Every structure is written in C-alpha cells, then in structure tokens.
Amino acid sequence: MGLESHSSMFAPLPPRSDGRRNLVGLSKAEIHDAVLEMGESAFRAKQLWHWIYYRGVTDFEAMTNLAKPLRTRMAERFVIERPTVARALESFDGTRKWLLRLADGQEVEAVHIPEDDRGALCVSSQVGCTLNCRFCHTGTQRLVRNLEPAEIVGQAMLARDALNEWGIPHEDRRFTNIVMMGMGEPLYNYDNVAKALSILMDGDGFAMSKRRITLSTSGVVPMMRKCGEELDVNLAVSLHAARDDLRDELVPLNRKYPIAELLDACRSYPGTSNARRITFEYVMLKGVNDSAADARELVRRLDGLPAKVNLIPFNPWPGAPYECSTQDRIRVFAEILMNAGYSSPVRATRGQDIMAACGQLKSDSVRQRRRVIDKTAPEASSPDVSVPEGAPAELSQAQ
Ligand code: SAH
Ligand code: SF4
Numbered sequence: 001m002g003l004e005s006h007s008s009m010f011a012p013l014p015p016r017s018d019g020r021r022n023l024v025g026l027s028k029a030e031i032h033d034a035v036l037e038m039g040e041s042a043f044r045a046k047q048l049w050h051w052i053y054y055r056g057v058t059d060f061e062a063m064t065n066l067a068k069p070l071r072t073r074m075a076e077r078f079v080i081e082r083p084t085v086a087r088a089l090e091s092f093d094g095t096r097k098w099l100l101r102l103a104d105g106q107e108v109e110a111v112h113i114p115e116d117d118r119g120a121l122c123v124s125s126q127v128g129c130t131l132n133c134r135f136c137h138t139g140t141q142r143l144v145r146n147l148e149p150a151e152i153v154g155q156a157m158l159a160r161d162a163l164n165e166w167g168i169p170h171e172d173r174r175f176t177n178i179v180m181m182g183m184g185e186p187l188y189n190y191d192n193v194a195k196a197l198s199i200l201m202d203g204d205g206f207a208m209s210k211r212r213i214t215l216s217t218s219g220v221v222p223m224m225r226k227c228g229e230e231l232d233v234n235l236a237v238s239l240h241a242a243r244d245d246l247r248d249e250l251v252p253l254n255r256k257y258p259i260a261e262l263l264d265a266c267r268s269y270p271g272t273s274n275a276r277r278i279t280f281e282y283v284m285l286k287g288v289n290d291s292a293a294d295a296r297e298l299v300r301r302l303d304g305l306p307a308k309v310n311l312i313p314f315n316p317w318p319g320a321p322y323e324c325s326t327q328d329r330i331r332v333f334a335e336i337l338m339n340a341g342y343s344s345p346v347r348a349t350r351g352q353d354i355m356a357a358c359g360q361l362k363s364d365s366v367r368q369r370r371r372v373i374d375k376t377a378p379e380a381s382s383p384d385v386s387v388p389e390g391a392p393a394e395l396s397q398a399q
C-alpha cells in the first residue's frame with residue numbers, strides 16, 4: 001500500500017458517550033442535512049452555520065434568532081466542541097502555543113505567531129508524523145494518527161476564541177493566516193485536511209481566504225496536483241537539500257519521490273505564477289546543507305520556477321543530531337539566492353522561551369507525565385506509547 005493512502009488505515013474516533021454529535025468538522029452540506037432531518041428548514045441550517053463559524057458560539061442558548069424549543073432540541077442532539085487545552089503558553093514576543101488534548105488523550109500543538117499587521121496560526125494535521133525527517137522532533141514521536149476534520153478546524157476555532165476575534169472585521173484581527181506547518185504531513189491526511197480547510201474557507205462562516213492559507217509538504221508528489229486543483233491554497237515545500245544523496249538522508253521520503261520529480265510537480269502545481277510563487281523551506285544545518293556550493297546548486301535546480309526560499313534557522317531540540325548554521329553562513333547563502341533573483345527571507349526564530357520547535361511542547365508534557373508515572377508506578381508505561389484502536393503500531397516504519 002502506498003504511503004499516500006495512509007488516511008484509510010485509521011479507524012475513526014468512537015462516537016461520544018452521550019450520543020450527541022459534534023457539529024464542528026461537519027461540512028455545510030452535512031449540517032444542512034442534519035437540520036433537515038430535524039424537520040427544520042434550510043434557512044435554519046444557514047443560521048446555525050453562521051452562529052458556529054462566524055460568531056464562534058458554543059452554546060445553543062446564545063442563538064437568539066432560533067426559537068427556544070429548537071435550541072433545546074438542538075442541544076439534545078448536538079454539541080459544538082473544541083479540543084481541550086492541556087497547556088497554554090505565551091512567549092515574551094507574543095507567540096502563543098496551545099497543547100491540545102484530544103478525545104482519546106492524544107496531544108497536538110497549535111501555535112499563533114503574531115506580526116505587525118497580521119498573524120499566522122500553525123496548525124497540526126496528525127498526531128506525530130510517519131516520515132522521520134532527521135532534524136524534526138515530530139518525526140521522533142512514535143505514535144501516529146490522523147487528525148479528524150473537527151480536530152483540525154477546532155485548532156483554528158480555539159485560536160479565535162483565545163484571541164477574542166469572532167465576528168470582528170478582518171483588518172482588526174491578529175489571526176489572519178493559516179499555515180499547515182504544525183505536527184504531521186498534511187498530504188498524508190489529505191481528505192480530513194481538505195474537509196477542514198473547505199469549512200474554514202467558507203465565505204459565510206470562518207471565511208479564511210485561500211490566499212491566506214499555506215500548506216506545507218515534505219514532498220508527497222502524487223497528492224500535490226489534487227491539492228492545487230481542489231483547494232487552490234498556497235504551497236510550501238520542505239526541500240532542505242538540493243542534492244538527492246543529502247535529501248535522502250534529511251527527508252527520507254526523497255527516496256520515494258526524488259528532487260527532480262518533486263520539482264516537476266511544483267512546476268505543474270495549479271495556479272503557480274510570478275504573482276503566486278511556491279515557497280521552498282530550507283532548514284539551515286551547520287556544515288550539512290549550508291555551503292555556498294549548496295546555495296548555487298539550489299539556484300540551478302530551481303531555475304525557471306516561480307519560487308521563493310524561506311531559510312529557517314534550525315530549531316534545536318534535546319538529542320538532535322544537528323546544530324544551526326552560523327549567522328554568517330546563513331547570510332552568504334541568502335545572498336547567493338538573492339543575487340539569482342530569489343526572495344530568500346530568513347525566518348525569525350519565535351517563541352524560543354515556550355519551546356516553539358515543532359513537537360517540543362508535546363514531548364515535554366509526555367516527559368513530565370512519565371516522571372510522575374515513574375515516581376508512582378515504575379512499571380507503568382507512558383500513555384504516549386499506547387496505540388489507539390485501528391492505528392498500526394509499526395506505521396513509523398511503513399515507508
Ligand atoms: N510535514 C510538513 C509540515 C510540517 S513541518 C513538512 O514537512 O513540510 C513544517 C516545517 O518545519 C517544515 O519545513 C519542516 O522541515 C520544518 N522543521 C521541522 N523541524 C524543524 C526544526 N527543528 N527546526 C527548523 N525547522 C523545522
Ligand atoms: Fe513529518 Fe514534516 Fe517533521 Fe518531516 S518535517 S517528520 S514530514 S512533520
């Protein structure tokens with residue numbers, strides 16, 4: 001079975017014990033059907049959608065333009081639920097990070113990174129990741145499952161709750177963009193990510209414009225065209241090396257979809273033009289991929305592609321086999337790219353004091369729980385290593 005069909009390998013989460021259904025994560029059509037099944041009109045479905053996704057209401061009682069008996073009937077059948085916040089942290093630079101606890105006890109992270117007149121939410125698509133990129137902390141986490149649409153949409157709703165930005169004009173918001181750059185590989189959970197983004201893009205509700213959404217992939221070539229055709233969101237590609245021998249080592253998926261194939265898929269990504277370039281992410285690893293020769297090779301390979309290159313200083317984590325490149329190396333690398341006509345911003349390191357590197361907060365939480373468990377019951381295993389029903393234990397070796 002190809003890796004791209006992973007999503008079919010996970011059993012859905014069991015229904016809620018009280019039998020009520022979470023409306024978050026249902027498509028507009030599904031909400032419409034659920035309301036019609038109650039004998040109500042399509043207009044009521046529209047109102048409900050507006051309350052959930054424009055106003056951010058979680059209590060049916062607050063839906064004042066619905067008759068009281070209908071609010072009661074809805075509350076008997078449905079809930080409007082976000083993931084639980086296990087920890088919330090705020091950095092001195094305004095970066096906020098939430099560790100979310102899901103219904104089965106698994107945890108994922110969402111991070112809001114504010115800038116002067118905008119701010120992006122970094123959204124996770126999976127618990128862990130199957131792909132084991134050598135510099136990535138998420139890749140070291142053993143347990144993997146796909147997030148449900150409700151768990152993906154829930155991250156955006158929770159950020160809007162925390163920032164208190166429901167129902168306010170776009171220009172007043174600090175959460176203006178979504179980047180699918182959190183934990184996991186979004187193109188290995190394509191169906192759920194696509195459903196979640198379609199919900200968030202709907203103009204009558206959350207109304208996040210597709211121009212403000214960027215999906216980052218490590219290079220799942222067979223899914224890229226579909227993503228462009230169906231979702232039409234901006235694409236970021238985690239390249240990190242311009243030679244196959246090196247990329248094979250850093251991003252093992254390269255052995256399956258090597259650089260030439262990946263760049264061909266980028267060239268034919270729908271909607272790519274100089275006005276809408278593909279972002280290439282390139283993590284700066286000291287003495288590994290950061291020489292002037294590496295930069296020149298990158299320029300050569302990107303030839304003809306409407307591209308910009310995001311240089312990401314490596315964010316170290318305990319036990320990581322790499323260090324971040326020196327400032328000088330990064331500067332020289334960026335200059336070579338700029339002289340060749342590529343915009344090459346160096347991504348500012350944000351939220352250092354709250355462990356903003358992908359996957360770090362979650363691992364810290366697991367370590368703390370492990371410490372507690374170690375003290376009280378030395379033989380007990382960490383909750384992190386239990387595998388939910390339906391998720392193959394050996395998934396991380398599935399490539
Ligand atoms: N799986 C997707 C999206 C999540 S990773 C992907 O790989 O693109 C988001 C970005 O963070 C990727 O470019 C990834 O390479 C980068 N990244 C992961 N760990 C990092 C680290 N420790 N320091 C800097 N960037 C890292
Ligand atoms: Fe997965 Fe992306 Fe991390 Fe690679 S960099 S292990 S694809 S989350």
